[in-house]
Amino acid sequence: MTDRPGIDVPDHRGRTGLDRAGLELDRNPGVRVTDVEVLASAWHVLRRTTLEYRAPSGAWETQQRETYDRGNGATVLLYDPARRTVLLTRQFRYPVYVNDHPDGMLVETAAGLLDDDHPEAAIRREAAEETGVEIGEIEHLWDVYMSPGSVTERLHFYAAPYDSTARTGDSGGLEEEGEHIELVELDIEEALSMVRSGSIQDAKTIMLLQWAVLDGPFRR
Ligand SMILES: Nc1nc2c(ncn2[C@@H]2O[C@H](COP(=O)(O)OP(=O)(O)O[C@H]3O[C@H](CO)[C@@H](O)[C@H](O)[C@@H]3O)[C@@H](O)[C@H]2O)c(=O)[nH]1
Numbered sequence: 443m444t445d446r447p448g449i450d451v452p453d454h455r456g457r458t459g460l461d462r463a464g465l466e467l468d469r470n471p472g473v474r475v476t477d478v479e480v481l482a483s484a485w486h487v488l489r490r491t492t493l494e495y496r497a498p499s500g501a502w503e504t505q506q507r508e509t510y511d512r513g514n515g516a517t518v519l520l521y522d523p524a525r526r527t528v529l530l531t532r533q534f535r536y537p538v539y540v541n542d543h544p545d546g547m548l549v550e551t552a553a554g555l556l557d558d559d560h561p562e563a564a565i566r567r568e569a570a571e572e573t574g575v576e577i578g579e580i581e582h583l584w585d586v587y588m589s590p591g592s593v594t595e596r597l598h599f600y601a602a603p604y605d606s607t608a609r610t611g612d613s614g615g616l617e618e619e620g621e622h623i624e625l626v627e628l629d630i631e632e633a634l635s636m637v638r639s640g641s642i643q644d645a646k647t648i649m650l651l652q653w654a655v656l657d658g659p660f661r662r
């Protein structure tokens with residue numbers, strides 16, 4: 443048998459056993475995972491899983507589901523309560539460009555993948571890398587699934603005040619990873635009007651801006 447990277451031998455990220463994820467699941471007595479195939483393992487992992495699902499009638503049916511596993515992520519709304527501003531990022535996102543966005547330049551809250559860190563540690567790191575802000579006090583909001591039909595990712599949401607006078611520059615990101623991030627500081631009302639007009643089209647960002655006026659620092 444040939445050595446298959448990510449399955450029998452480490453892939454470029456040191457991963458093995460990618461074809462076993464899910465076989466151990468026993469929390470739901472109405473679900474039995476019977477087979478896992480790795481369809482692609484490159485930057486992230488695409489799997490096809492075969493499972494038996496007990497339908498409401500009691501009959502067991504076979505289903506196949508593809509999942510895209512990119513690990514989990516975290517995001518933070520940075521807000522300045524005194525100036526009533528939020529600090530967002532703007533960067534090129536190819537997946538949205540290929541799906542009808544005019545230029546792929548998306549306005550988003552700072553966010554990143556956990557890379558094995560605790561979510562709060564990860565978002566402190568990402569906020570510093572992407573915006574130059576060193577977060578002090580931080581509030582945890584929720585941990586939610588953003589695309590539950592196909593993407594496994596759970597996104598951890600936070601909010602934190604920032605001091606707009608202490609910012610270090612107008613751009614961020616890791617150049618070596620091809621990340622080029624512009625900073626966009628907006629009045630909260632302007633940010634909300636950009637949601638209404640469709641200039642902000644990122645789900646996590648919309649959720650956090652609406653939280654800020656419903657339940658957060660700019661509660662009305
Ligand atoms: N070579 C290569 N690099 C990639 C690939 N995909 C992503 N990258 C690089 O890896 C970086 C990952 O940056 P992070 O800041 O850790 O993640 P993110 O892309 O900002 O993701 C965050 O936002 C997403 C969109 O809202 C979230 O889905 C995700 O959970 C996370 O919060 C990207 O900016 C990009 O440079 C790929 O397929 N190939």
Ligand SMILES: [Mg+2]
Pocket residue numbers: 552553554555568572
């Ligand atoms: Mg990011």
